Amino acid sequence: MKRITVGLVDDHALVRAGVGSELAAAADLLEVIVEASSVAEAVDRIAASQPDVVVCDVHLPDGTAADVITQLQDRGIESQFLALSVSDAAEDVIHVIRAGARGYVTKAIKGDELIDAVRRVHEGDAVFSPRLAGFVLDAFTTTLEAPEDPELDQLTAREQEVMRLLARGYAYKAIARKLTISIKTVESHASSVLRKLQLSSRSELAAWAAHRQII
Numbered sequence: 001m002k003r004i005t006v007g008l009v010d011d012h013a014l015v016r017a018g019v020g021s022e023l024a025a026a027a028d029l030l031e032v033i034v035e036a037s038s039v040a041e042a043v044d045r046i047a048a049s050q051p052d053v054v055v056c057d058v059h060l061p062d063g064t065a066a067d068v069i070t071q072l073q074d075r076g077i078e079s080q081f082l083a084l085s086v087s088d089a090a091e092d093v094i095h096v097i098r099a100g101a102r103g104y105v106t107k108a109i110k111g112d113e114l115i116d117a118v119r120r121v122h123e124g125d126a127v128f129s130p131r132l133a134g135f136v137l138d139a140f141t142t143t144l145e146a147p148e149d150p151e152l153d154q155l156t157a158r159e160q161e162v163m164r165l166l167a168r169g170y171a172y173k174a175i176a177r178k179l180t181i182s183i184k185t186v187e188s189h190a191s192s193v194l195r196k197l198q199l200s201s202r203s204e205l206a207a208w209a210a211h212r213q214i215i
Contacts (some may be wrong), residue, residue, distance in 0.1 A: 003030060004029060004030050004053060004118065004122045006031065006053050007018060007036070007049065007051040008032055008052050008054075009035070009036045009068060010056075011037045012104050013037070013132070016035050019055060019084070020082060020112035022211040023114070025115065029119065031183075033051055034051055037061075037161065038060050038067050039060050039062045039064070042060075043068060043194060046072055047072060047077055047179070049077055052079065052122050053081070053118050055084050055114075056068055056081055057085055058084075058087055058104075064096070064177055065096050065099070065101065066098075066101075068081075069096070069099040070100070071100055073100060079100040081096075081100065081103075081121055082101065082102060082103045084103065084105055084107060084109075085106060088106050088129070091210075102127065103128055104129070105126030110149075120205050127138045151196075151197055154197070158189060159193050162179070162186060162193060163193045164209065166190055166202055167210070170185060
């Protein structure tokens with residue numbers, strides 16, 4: 001049987017070593033083939049090695065697990081993601097799952113449970129620590145039942161794309177590259193977004209978007 005290849009992303013070498021040691025207990029099932037300590041490092045190394053499952057810390061020195069996921073998706077990488085974090089905050093869970101992670105577990109998880117979580121994510125299951133499953137269910141139920149938002153509806157589809165990236169902290173240059181448009185066009189959309197929403201800064205936009213849970 002082919003082993004499940006795994007990538008580990010965490011900015012602490014000791015954590016990576018500990019997780020790797022736990023996964024090594026199932027060497028007949030799992031094989032760690034790549035490690036990284038930052039978003040930039042993870043994107044390059046995972047794109048090159050394309051492991052089946054990536055176990056990724058939520059908060060990294062240069063961004064978040066959501067950044068890793070979205071940048072790799074943009075490159076056409078189909079690895080599955082399992083978030084592993086000390087945080088059990090609802091906003092962290094929801095943000096990463098919306099980006100495309102298949103599961104979210106805390107670092108209090110036992111070794112055999114982590115091995116099982118990796119296996120299940122590889123098989124297509126959604127995996128969550130028990131307390132966190134409710135956050136996800138509530139968040140997506142709310143999304144499905146949410147009434148129309150007149151403010152959001154003012155924005156065109158492209159403006160909404162730019163708005164979400166601005167709210168997540170992307171620079172104009174990065175947004176232009178991601179959406180394959182010019183920096184000048186990004187600046188024009190950004191100005192229109194702030195004007196239509198009657199906001200004066202990117203920090204106000206980030207707060208506006210976070211309140212609506214749309215980033």
